[in-house]
Amino acid sequence: MAALAHPFPMPGPSAPRRDALPAMPARHATGPGEAHLSAAMRAAQDGDAAAYSHVLRACVPMIAGIARRQGVRGAAVDDVVQETLLTVHRARATYDPARPFLPWLRAIAQRRSVDALRRHGRRPREVHDPAALEDQVDAGSEPGQALEDAQEAREREARLARAVARLPAGQRQAVEHLALAERSLAETAALTGRSKGALKVNLHRALKALRAALTSDKDGRDV
Amino acid sequence: MSEPDRHERLVEDLAGRLAPVRRLGPPGRRAFLWCVAALALGLLVLPFADMSALHVRLSVPDLRLSAFGAVLTAAAAAVAAFQTSVPGRSRAWAWLPLPALALWLGASGLGCLRAWLAPASGIAGGEEMRGCFVFLMAVSLPLSALLVLMLRRACPLRPNLTAALAGLAAAAGAAALLVPLHPHDATATDLAVHACAVLLVIGLNGLLGGRLLDGSVR
Structure with a gap:
């Protein structure tokens, strides 16, 4: 995707990474928009690792927010974030760039939240506790x-x-x-x-x- | 390890082993491909069909409607299964096969009255009904396997629902393929045998297919 060659900024003031990208434009200061994420995910489907890390990092706070709204609390929120990122990775071929990205992500995050709630309800202290x-x-x-x-x-x-x-x-x-x-x-x-x-x-x-x-x-x- | 570090590590790990993927085709097109495969299976059984008897049976309205309902149920359930296998698609797709299913069951139910309405109709014996049951199960198996295989490429967030819809598609497909080979007219016992086979296929799909689909996501 020539038009999308590394257009995806890295969040936060952390040290430069090997796949460092240009700074995020001012209009994205409050977080990447729907179209931006959709384009990044499309690039990720084509194998653009920088775009992919950008999408995943942008997803982390969104997933955490969705999990909390579903009633997930404490450390379980981070488990939902992890599970959702893994599902996003495995399901990335199912994303249709002609459709908005956020409903796709929300569906996965909500499902993983429900899974977490059920899991924690069943076994408060599992083997990996x-x-x-x-x-x-x-x-x-x-x-x-x-x-x-x-x-x-x-x-x-x-x-x-x-x-x-x-x-x-x-x-x-x-x-x-x-x-x-x-x-x-x-x-x-x-x-x-x-x-x-x-x-x-x-x-x-x-x-x-x-x-x-x-x-x-x-x-x-x-x- | 702090949580941000844990997420950052996972992001880097996932991005590090990112490979390009071929986008999944639209669910409707994938369902169509499965229907084509089911039709191809139908072409294989066609040489064994009694075409003149089939012609006679299809001239009876309830038998014709029942066959049409089975075909429609198979197609609608396949579309619903593929739709529910894609994240973000409405769960309401699961209702799609219900009207066709109602038509199929309703028209088949009319056959229950056949023994009283038309006593001369061919009534199935125990051996024939066993044959129907075996046929339905044997044909449902490859249809289910193909469907689950195709669905595993997607990401069913409700694997049991998707698998049960796949089971309905396979069972209805098998019932539609049975029509040209059916050696007798529908009766209450015949309908019960069909219903048992269909429920068994749906149940097995929901149970086993659900696990297979669940494993594809996690």
């Missing part, structure tokens, strides 16, 4: 002791790190992304190329292995 991992680790130690003794806490962290490092690559990846970095299943699946099902299985096995490893460590020390 970091506290769930702590529970697994705590299961092998005496309650309250770790909080009182900083030295003990540090040792436990080190034992956990060693146990994680000993896990097979797939299980380690699941723990690092889902439990430690607090990424969503969809985000982790996109980053690692593994299916959600495989990630869940890997995480489950990893937690089991970690519990066994940490319990045997403790038993070993206690004897």
Whole structure:
């Protein structure tokens, strides 16, 4: 698209990026308009990565706003943003540039918001809740002791790190992304190329292995 | 990792592996292509049809209307399935097949009275009805598979609804293709067998197709 060669500005005063673009015209100071986003998305469909990053960055606050209006609160809003960006990526071929961009985006964001509300209603503490991992680790130690003794806490962290490092690559990846970095299943699946099902299985096995490893460590020390 | 950083990383990651995509054709055109494929399947079964019996049956108004309703339901449900597979399109598209479905069911329902109105009509035996059921299921399978395959290229945000509409399209398509081969006139039991097959196809599509379509989006 010759006419659209890098017409999409980068938001914010951050450091220049490898795909830095000309500054946003004054008329877009309050945010990119419908036509602008539509043209950028069209360019993205043709493979223009700069236009694509511009669209995705512009979408982030819009998606967050849609999620909040749907009743999503707290950290779940950011999960909706992530899930929506991933869906936008997978569904980008379905966008018809002859139609407005925002209803297309809104439909995806609303759906992901509803998914998030349902998910959080069903399982308030899922496996990728970091506290769930702590529970697994705590299961092998005496309650309250770790909080009182900083030295003990540090040792436990080190034992956990060693146990994680000993896990097979797939299980380690699941723990690092889902439990430690607090990424969503969809985000982790996109980053690692593994299916959600495989990630869940890997995480489950990893937690089991970690519990066994940490319990045997403790038993070993206690004897 | 802070949330803005997390989003920024994902944006950079997605943009970094961006590949050009071929824009999806309009849903109407994609539905038309599926109908053409269903017609091609119909051409394959045509040599086995009893054309003179078909001619006689289609001269009866309710049988003609029933066949027309099945064709119309298949086409309308396919259009609805493709429309609902595209984000931003109205959910009201899901209602599109209902008038045709009402015509199909209504006209088929008239066949229930045939045993009393025209006692000389050919009534289906158990073996023939089993044959109808097997035909409907066997033809629905490739039609459903093709439809789900085509729909997976889109992004159905309500995968179960889209898959159920796909099931209706496939089942109605199979019923339309059964018309030239149907060895008997419609009766209440025959209609019940057809209805069971259609509901089973829709249910299986909604369940299995929904999962397949859901997996294409996430």
